[in-house]
Amino acid sequence: MKNDSIIERRRLIYSALARHLKHDRLLEALWLWEQKYALTSGLELRKFVSDIVLENDSPEFKSKLYKSLTKVTYFPGDVELLPDPYDAMHQYRQQCNGAFKYIAPFDNQLSKPFSTIVFQRMLETLLTQIKRENSIAHEKLRQSLRSAILRLDMEANLKLELTNWLQKNSDEMQLIYPEKFMSAFINEIYVYCCNEFGPIKSDKILANSIEDANGLEEARFFNPKRLL
Amino acid sequence: LKGIGNITALIIILVFSPGVNAQTVGDISSNMDVVWITVAAALVFFMQAGFALLEAGMSRSKNAINVVMKNYTDACVGSIVFWLFGFGLMFGSNTTGLYGSDHFLPTWASPFDNAYILFQTMFATTAVTIASGAMAERTRFHAYLIGAIVVTGIIYPVFGSWAWGSYYEGQGWLAKMGFIDFAGSTVVHSVGGWIALAGIIVLGPRLGRFSPEGVARIIPGHNLTLVAMGGFILWLGWFGFNGGSTVKATVDIGLINLNTHLSAAAGAVGAILFVVIRRRPVYVSTVVNGSIGGLVGITAGCATMEPLFALITGFVSGIVVVISARLIESLRLDDVVDAVAVHAFAGMWGTLAAGLFKTGDLFNGDQVLVQLIGILSAFAWAFPTALVMYWVIDAIFGLRASPMDEQRGLDYSEHYEIGYPEFQGEILHGGKQQI
Numbered sequence: 001m002k003n004d005s006i007i008e009r010r011r012l013i014y015s016a017l018a019r020h021l022k023h024d025r026l027l028e029a030l031w032l033w034e035q036k037y038a039l040t041s042g043l044e045l046r047k048f049v050s051d052i053v054l055e056n057d058s059p060e061f062k063s064k065l066y067k068s069l070t071k072v073t074y075f076p077g078d079v080e081l082l083p084d085p086y087d088a089m090h091q092y093r094q095q096c097n098g099a100f101k102y103i104a105p106f107d108n109q110l111s112k113p114f115s116t117i118v119f120q121r122m123l124e125t126l127l128t129q130i131k132r133e134n135s136i137a138h139e140k141l142r143q144s145l146r147s148a149i150l151r152l153d154m155e156a157n158l159k160l161e162l163t164n165w166l167q168k169n170s171d172e173m174q175l176i177y178p179e180k181f182m183s184a185f186i187n188e189i190y191v192y193c194c195n196e197f198g199p200i201k202s203d204k205i206l207a208n209s210i211e212d213a214n215g216l217e218e219a220r221f222f223n224p225k226r227l228l
Numbered sequence: 229l230k231g232i233g234n235i236t237a238l239i240i241i242l243v244f245s246p247g248v249n250a251q252t253v254g255d256i257s258s259n260m261d262v263v264w265i266t267v268a269a270a271l272v273f274f275m276q277a278g279f280a281l282l283e284a285g286m287s288r289s290k291n292a293i294n295v296v297m298k299n300y301t302d303a304c305v306g307s308i309v310f311w312l313f314g315f316g317l318m319f320g321s322n323t324t325g326l327y328g329s330d331h332f333l334p335t336w337a338s339p340f341d342n343a344y345i346l347f348q349t350m351f352a353t354t355a356v357t358i359a360s361g362a363m364a365e366r367t368r369f370h371a372y373l374i375g376a377i378v379v380t381g382i383i384y385p386v387f388g389s390w391a392w393g394s395y396y397e398g399q400g401w402l403a404k405m406g407f408i409d410f411a412g413s414t415v416v417h418s419v420g421g422w423i424a425l426a427g428i429i430v431l432g433p434r435l436g437r438f439s440p441e442g443v444a445r446i447i448p449g450h451n452l453t454l455v456a457m458g459g460f461i462l463w464l465g466w467f468g469f470n471g472g473s474t475v476k477a478t479v480d481i482g483l484i485n486l487n488t489h490l491s492a493a494a495g496a497v498g499a500i501l502f503v504v505i506r507r508r509p510v511y512v513s514t515v516v517n518g519s520i521g522g523l524v525g526i527t528a529g530c531a532t533m534e535p536l537f538a539l540i541t542g543f544v545s546g547i548v549v550v551i552s553a554r555l556i557e558s559l560r561l562d563d564v565v566d567a568v569a570v571h572a573f574a575g576m577w578g579t580l581a582a583g584l585f586k587t588g589d590l591f592n593g594d595q596v597l598v599q600l601i602g603i604l605s606a607f608a609w610a611f612p613t614a615l616v617m618y619w620v621i622d623a624i625f626g627l628r629a630s631p632m633d634e635q636r637g638l639d640y641s642e643h644y645e646i647g648y649p650e651f652q653g654e655i656l657h658g659g660k661q662q663i
Contacts, residue, residue: 187632194436198445199288202436206635228636 006038006178007084007155015082016072020065021052025102027092028052030085034176035113036221045069054102113176114218119186120165120173121216122224125209126189130196133205137196141189142166148188154181182227258340260477265343268472272350275465276303276357282458283361286449286513286565290637291365292647298360298372303353305373306380310352315345318352318385322394325401327386344395347472351416354469355384358420359614361565363427366434366634369642371627375427378617384419387609391415391602406595407602408586410484411473413528413578414602419610421572424563425556426614430622433562435634444557447564452512459516463492466523470530480531487530488523491542495522495574498546514550517566521549521574528575529582537585544581545574576603 013033017026029052037048049066072079131138145166149159154177161175162185186206193202206228213224280299284292312333320328334345356379363372391409393400409415438444449455470488471481499518500510525545526538533541552573553566563569583599584591621627633641640646 183632187635190635191435191631195440197436198439199434199436199447200445 006034006176007086009038010034010086011081011084012072012076012079013069014085015079016068017052017065018082020061020068024092025052027085027089028102030089031093035115038113038115038176045073052102114222115179115182116173116176117218118213118216118222118224119177119182119227121213122186122209122227123165123189125212126186126193126205129205129208130189130193133197133201141192141196144192145185145188148185152181152184154178179226186227257477261475262339262343264477264481265340265347265472265475268468269343269347269350271465271468272347272354272472273303273465275350275354275462275469276300278458278461278463278465279354279357279361280458281454281461282516283364283565285451285454285456285458286361287364288447288637289450289648290639292450292639293645294369294638294642295360295364297369297643298364298367299357301369301373302356302360302376305376306353306356307349309377309380310349310385311345313381314352314385315348317382318388319348319393319395320389321396322389322398322400325390325399325404327389328393328396331396344475347475351412351469352380352384355412355416355420355423356380358417358567358571359424359427362424362563362567363431364564365638366431366629367427367638368626368629369638371621371625374621374625375423375614375617375627379423379614383423383610383613383617384416387419387606388415390605390609402598402602402605405598405601407598408532408582408595409528409579409602410531410582411470411527413524413526413575413582414606417524417527417571418575418579418603418606421568421570421575422607422610423614424567425561425572426611427618427627428561428563428568429615430618431562431628433560434564435631437562438560442560444560449513455512455516459519462520463489463523466492466527470527474531483535484530486535487526487533487538490535491522491526491530491538491545492519493522494539494542495519495525495546495549498522498543499550500546502547502550513566517549517553517570518546521545521570524571524574525578525581528579529585532582533585533587537581541578541581541585545577548573548577579603 010030010033014026014030017029021029032051033048036051037044046066049062049069053062053065127138127141130141146163149163149166152159158175158177158181161173162177165173190202190206193205197205210224210228213219276299280296283299284295287295315328315334316330316332317328320331322328334341337345356376359375359379360372390400390402391407392403392415434447436445437447466488467485471485474480474484496515496519499514499521503510503514522542522545525541525548529541530538549566549569553563553569556563556566556568561568579599579602580596583595586592586595589595618627629638629641
C-alpha cells in the first residue's frame with residue numbers, strides 16, 4: 001500500500017474489515033488501527049489481527065481477516081473502496097465515551113492515537129522551554145508556526161485542530177497526524193530555536209522534549225525519537 | 229640491525245670500490261630519489277588522516293561520520309580524476325603557458341615518473357580536501373564529491389600548470405616570470421582555501437551560527453583531542469609535503485624540514501601570543517590552526533630562506549590566521565575549521581614571504597611583485613570558477629542539506645549511520661513502509 005494519505009489507508013482497512021465485523025466492533029478495530037498501526041509497516045498486519053480477534057472467534061475467522069487485510073495491503077487497486085468512516089468513528093467514540101466493548105485491553109487508551117499524545121507532549125515541552133528562555137520569542141514562534149501550518153501540505157481538519165491548539169494551548173489534540181508532518185512541524189520549531197538561541201541550546205531543548213515525552217506510557221508504543 | 233648494516237656496507241662497497249663506475253653511482257642516486265619521493269608521497273597521504281581527525285573533531289558528533297566520509301572519498305575520487313585528467317592538464321606539455329596538453333592517463337611511464345605522478349596526486353587530494361572542513365555539517369555528500377571531481381580535474385591543475393608546469397615541455401606563465409612557490413603555499417593551499425571560500429558563500433552558514441542581529445555564536449567541536457591529533461599528523465605529513473618537493477634525495481631536505489618545523493612552532497606561538505595580548509582565551513583550535521598556518525606559510529619559501537626568516541614567516545602566519553578567521557566571521561561566513569584563514573590567507577602571506585626573504589636576494593621588489601601577481605591570479609582563477617561550480621551544483625543537485633537533515637545530523641541523513649551510538653541512540657527513520 002503505497003498511498004501516503006491516512007484517509008485512503010483508513011478506507012482500505014475499513015473496506016477490508018467491513019465484510020467480516022459488525023458495526024461497533026468494526027469502528028473499534030479502526031480506532032485501534034489508527035492509534036497503533038497506522039504509522040507502522042505492513043508487516044505488522046498479523047499483530048493487528050491478533051489484537052482485534054476475540055477469544056471465541058474461530059481460527060478460520062482470524063484467517064479470513066488476515067487474508068482480507070493482506071489483499072488490500074498488497075493489491076489495493078483490486079479493492080472496491082467504501083467511503084471514509086471517519087465521521088462514524090467519531091460519533092461512535094462520543095456515544096460510548098471511549099469505553100469500548102470489544103477491544104478490552106485498549107478500552108481506556110482509544111480516545112486518541114499514541115502518536116498524537118507523544119506529539120502533543122513534545123510540543124508542550126518545547127513551547128514551555130522556549131517561553132522560559134524568552135517570552136517574546138515564544139509569542140513570535142506561535143505566530144510563525146500558525147503561518148507554517150498554512151504552508152504545510154496536509155488535510156484541512158488537521159490544520160484546523162493544530163491551529164486551534166496553538167491558539168488556546170488547552171484543548172487536547174484528537175486527530176492522527178501523519179508522521180512526516182509531525183516531524184516537519186517539530187523541525188520548524190527547531191529551526192526557529194536555532195535562530196533565536198543558537199544550535200547548542202536548541203539541541204538541548206529538543207533533547208529535553210524527547211526525554212519528557214519518553215516518560216509517557218504511550219511512548220512504549222510510539223517512540224518520540226521517530227519525530228526527530 | 230644486522231640487515232641494515234649489511235645494506236649500508238653494500239652501498240659503501242658499491243660507491244667506493246674501484247670497480248664501481250659513475251653509471252652505478254647514478255643508478256643508486258636515481259633509486260634513492262624514487263624511494264624518497266615515494267616515502268614523501270606516503271607522508272603526504274597520511275595528511276588525509278590529519279585533515280579527517282581535525283575536521284571531525286571540530287564538528288558536532290552528529291556530523292563526524294559525514295566529515296570522515298568526505299575526507300576519505302575525496303581522496304579516492306580525487307586520486308583517480310587527477311591520474312586520468314588532472315596530471316596531464318597540470319604537468320603535460322605546456323606550450324601556451326596556460327595548461328598542459330598531453331600525458332593524460334599516464335601509463336608506461338618511467339619508474340621516476342611513476343613516483344612523481346604518485347607524489348603530485350597526493351598534492352591534488354590535499355588541495356581538494358581543504359574545502360571539506362570549511363563546508364562541514366551542512367553539505368550534501370554527493371554534491372560535495374561532484375565538486376571534488378571538478379577541483380582535481382580542472383580548477384587545481386589549471387592553476388598548477390601556470391606555476392609548476394610543465395614537467396615535459398614548455399613552461400607556465402607564472403613559472404616563466406620567476407614565481408616562487410616551492411611546495412604550494414599558493415598552488416595547493418591558497419587555491420584550496422579560495423575554493424573553500426566559494427563553497428561557504430554558496431552554502432550559507434549552519435542553522436543558528438549567527439543570531440538574527442548578526443552576532444556569531446560558537447558551535448564547539450565534539451572532540452578537541454581529535455583536533456590536536458589531527459594537527460600533529462598534519463605536521464608530520466608536512467615533512468613529506470615540503471621535503472618531498474625537492475623530488476630528489478638531496479641534502480637540501482635538512483634545511484627545508486628544519487624551516488618547516490620552526491615555522492609550524494612559531495605559527496602556534498604567534499597565534500597564542502596574539503590572543504593573549506588581546507586578552508582572549510587560548511583555544512586548542514587556535515593553537516592547532518596557528519601551527520598549521522605556520523606550515524602553510526612556509527610551504528612556498530621553505531627551500532629558499534634561512535631558518536630565522538622561516539621562524540618569522542611562521543610567527544606572522546599564526547597571527548594572520550587569527551585575524552583572518554575573525555574577518556571571515558565578521559562577514560557572516562561560516563567556516564567550521566577556519567580553512568579559509570589557515571590555507572588561503574596564511575598561504576598568501578607565505579607566498580609573499582617567499583619573495584621577501586629569499587636567501588641572497590632579500591626584499592627584492594621585483595620578486596615581491598611577481599609573488600603578488602601569483603597570489604592575485606590564484607584568487608582570480610580559483611574563487612570565481614569554484615563559485616560558479618558550486619552554484620551550478622547547488623542548482624542541479626542541491627548542495628545544502630535540508631534543515632531536517634541538519635537537525636538530525638548528516639551522519640544519519642547522508643550515510644544512515646551513527647558515529648556514537650552509545651549516546652545518540654538507535655536509528656528510527658527510513659526504511660519504513662506504510663500499510
